[in-house]
Amino acid sequence: MEHVAFGRTGLRVSPVTLGCMSYGDPARGAHPWSLDEESARPFIRRALEAGINFFDTANVYSDGTSEEIVGRLLNEYADRDDIVLATKVFGRMRPGPNGGGLSRKAIMTEIDHSLRRLGTDHVDLYQIHRWDPRTPIEETVEALHDVVKAGKARYVGASSMYAWQFAKALKAAELNGWTRFASMQNHYNLLYREEEREMLPLCADEGIAVLPWSPLARGLLTREWGAETERTRGDAFGGTLYRDEDRAIVDAVGAVAEGRGVPRARVALAWLLRNPAVTSPIVGATRPHHLEDAVAALSLELTGDEAAALERHYTPRPVAGH
Incomplete structure (x- = not known):
């Protein structure tokens, strides 16, 4: 696997990231479909064998147990210096007025808890992990800068927000000499392309690495429309992101995949990877073929006609995922 530049930094990452929201204690947090440690083990091991060096989790996934499981398995199977480990802060981790958010107190507290886990x-x-409207962005960016200077993080990144908000955060760092955001983890796939209007051009212009989450639209792009899984039945957030009109796009993915003789997931990921602004889509894996399809998508080149067929049915929609 050929690794790629992480935005304007000297860091090199795999062109596919293993999203670790899928791994955690299913009895804790909001992901009852998550895999426990023993079930997650083969996916971490196979990702490393395939050349994936980038692993993404968050403090809030499965109430902190995702970090615990991912940390233990990576410590078992990998040399810490060979992997790129990412986590996030913002979501509520405990009761009380300071149990979440992006205040200095929350950031300084949560980085230590994440490192421990x-x-x-x-x-x-x-x-x-999102924009915090209750905290001045200057407070957040300075706290992140101090986390880096304390040696607790190498780079800092952002996730879904409006482009004007991200521009404001970048400017705050520039004006004060604080650590610059190196990446944007945003909602982008064939069923949600609103990021093409402002966020992706901003990231391309600023040299920001783009790490799309839900590149397969919570699995909708991998199967026939209407098919249910254990995750779709328990994924309340995913139910707010897409709409019935998206069936035409899903059907187009199926048609291209059938014509190529490959699984739909490979086609949907190959389309995403055509965009030069995209650095490394974050792919979840709970079945062996999920990882195999993600890696195989790296060598699948769609034709212009195929890409046009996939894009033809898209219509503008409200912002979703912030």
């Missing part, structure tokens, strides 16, 4: 003295990428 992950079993490491630093993360490679520390990301704000």
Whole structure:
């Protein structure tokens, strides 16, 4: 696997990231479909064998147990210096007025808890998990800068927000000499392309790595329309992101996949990877073929006609996922 530049930094990452929201205690948090440690083990091992060096989790996934499981398995199977480990901060982790958010107190508290759960003295990428309207962005960016200077994170990143908000965060860092955001983890796939209007051009212009989450639209792009899984039945957030009109796009993915003789997931990921602004889509894996399809998509080149067929039915829609 050929690794790619992480935005304007010197860091090199795999062109596919293993999203670790899928791994955690299913009895804790909001992901009852998540895999426990023994079930997650083969996926971490196979990802490493395939050349994936980038692993993304968050403090809030499965109430912190995702970090615990991912940390233990990576410590078992990998050399810490060979992997790029990312986590996030923002979501509520405990009751009380300071149990979440992006205040200095929350960030300084949560980085230490994340490091303890992950079993490491630093993360490679520390990301704000959304925009916090209650905290001045200057407070957040300075706190992140201090986390980096303390050696607890190597780079900082952001996730879904409006482009004007991200521009404001970048400017705050520039004006004060604080650590610059290196990445944007945003909602982008064939069923949700609103990021093409402002966020992706901003990231391309600023040299920001783009790490799309839900690149397969919670699995909708991998199967026939209307098919249910254990995750779709328990994924309340996913139910707010897409709409019935998306069936035409899903059918187009199926047609291209049938014509190529490959699984739909490979086609949907190959389309995403055509965009030069995209650095490394975050792919979840709960079955062996999920990882195999993600890796195989790297070598699938769609024709212009195929890409046009996939894009033809898209219509503008409200912002979703912030």
